[in-house]
Amino acid sequence: MKKIKLFESFQNEEIFSKQFSDFLLIVGKKSEDIFTFFNVDEMHGLSRIGAQNKKDTKDSAYIAGLCNEFPNDPSKTFLFLNSIRFNGDFRDYLLVMHETMHLSFEVIGRNVENDEEEIITWGEETAIKICELLKSNGLFQ
Numbered sequence: 001m002k003k004i005k006l007f008e009s010f011q012n013e014e015i016f017s018k019q020f021s022d023f024l025l026i027v028g029k030k031s032e033d034i035f036t037f038f039n040v041d042e043m044h045g046l047s048r049i050g051a052q053n054k055k056d057t058k059d060s061a062y063i064a065g066l067c068n069e070f071p072n073d074p075s076k077t078f079l080f081l082n083s084i085r086f087n088g089d090f091r092d093y094l095l096v097m098h099e100t101m102h103l104s105f106e107v108i109g110r111n112v113e114n115d116e117e118e119i120i121t122w123g124e125e126t127a128i129k130i131c132e133l134l135k136s137n138g139l140f141q
Helices: 033-038 050-051 090-107 112-136
Strands: 005-008 016-017 024-028 065-070 073-082
Touching: 016 033, 016 065, 024 033, 024 112, 033 050, 033 073, 050 065, 065 090, 073 090
Parallel strands: 024 073
Antiparallel strands: 005 016, 016 024, 065 073
């Protein structure tokens, strides 16, 4: 498995990313990091100012996770995880699974009637890969 690539933002916050075949995984330390990564102030109905105005904690964050298309390229998909929400327990895995299910609808499609098992299986398998990657890089316990 490839190592996560490290990006340094202008605020010197660490933002990790890894390109998978169908999406880009981005892991930040606060909600605002997704705006820093894409160098935008607004995207998908969310704003940098909104992120700055809401204090992120282990129990609550402006963005715990987000799956959507790139703000500058709708043909590409990303999954963002806010590591402030990693608590060192089962909730970490549930957060990843929740977001990979959203991602699965983007990658596999929304035809649940015909593709239900494929959508769920892809989301689960992707969550496992992400959790293993986060654990191997010291972001999960």
